[in-house]
Amino acid sequence: MTITQLQYVLAVAEHQNFTLAAQKSFVTQPTLSMQVQKLEDELDVLIFDRSKKPITITEVGKKIVEQAKNIVNEAHRIQDIVDQEKGFIGGDYTLGIIPTVMPTLLPMFLKTFIKRYPKVNLIIKEQSTESLIRNIQDGHIDAGIAATPLEIEFIKERPLYYEPFVGYVPKNHRLNGQDKLKPEDLDINDVLLLQDGHCFRDGVINLCQAPRNFQEEHFRLQSGSFETLVNLADEDLGMTLLPYLNTLELDEQKRSKLKFFENPSPAREVSLIYHKSELKIQITEALRDVILGIVRGAIAFQDVKIVSPVNKK
Known part of the structure; x- marks a missing residue:
């Protein structure tokens, strides 16, 4: 039994196809199939049922796959130990970022990080929270x-900053005359929302104390863009809520329509999350230090109240 064989088993288990697993593992399909077959022969069990399309994992195969994940992770930890002992911060590192954070946060820290740690090959992917959780569990992102908070057993959460919600209120809106907003001022049917699947949308629904499955009145909006929400608000189709960092690049005319909340301001907690196994922890810590050093200057709010999504994933 070899680590390479276990890695091939994990690839087949993920893709349920030997050809695709071989492509993702950068080997030929006969090579991968032969190594998986050798492992099955050595163990005298079938890990995969090849008679079905797509192939399926046998009951004993499921147990082997789970153990294989642990073994492969522990094997990677050996290199981590060596890297940490040598003080080396480098190698491939895959980071996933949710869509409502990526456009504002990434430009703030990326240039500084790659300049400070040129030996790190940083691979960045925009993903939903649900995808992040699944890919951290499967080892596809670091x-x-x-x-x-997510409160997932296998995930560690390290808060980076607390980002207040800010109201964007057009001139003809009923809340335009107020200096400060209060959560009880909001009417969910009057708030333009991101499309379903965004955790910021869920946080707004929670703030408005509305049921998760409410139906928008008059029209349904399917957009992942805060810019779209702002433009629709300017057409007097309602107000919207923005994360604080998204307000910094608005022009002067649009900034005049911003309304902050009374203290404590509703806010979202934004964290660096990773597997409890802490693989590549030296790179994770370096990334966190860079982000903390930059974002502290951008968000000075202290008196905030964290608003969690309606449904924690």
Whole structure:
């Protein structure tokens, strides 16, 4: 039994196809199939049922796959130990970031990080919170940046900052005359929302104390863009709520329509999340230090109240 064989088994288990697993593992399909077959022969069990399309994992195969994940992770930890002993911060590192954070946070820290740690090959992917959780569990990404708390057993959460919600209120809106907003001022049917699946949308629904499955009145909006929400608000189709960092690049005319909340301001907690196994922890810590050093200057709010999504994933 070899680590390579176990890695091939994990690839087949993920893709349920030997050809695709071989492509993702950068080997030929006959090589991968032969190594998986050798492992099955050595163990005298079938890990995969090849008679079905797509192939399925046998009951004993499921147990082997789970153990294989642990063994492969522990094997990677050996290199981590060596890297940490040598003080080396480098190698491939895959980071996932949720869509409502990526456009504002990434430009703030990316240039500084790659300049400070040129030996790190940083691979960045925009993913939903649900995808981040699944990919951290499966080992496809090393860490993620997401709104928390998530309270997932196998995930560690390290808060980076607390980002207040800010109201964007057009001139003809009923709340335009107020200096400060209060959560009880909000009417969920009057708030333009991101499309379903965004955790910021869920946080707004929670703030408005509305049921998760409510139906928008008059029209249904399917957009993942805060810019779209702002433009619709300017057409007097309602107000919207923005994360604080998204307000910094608005022009002067649009900034005049911003309304902050009374203290404590509703806010979302944004954290660096990663597997409890802490693989590549030296890179994770370096990334966190860079982000903390930059974001502290951008968000000075202290008196905030964390708003969690309606449904924690």
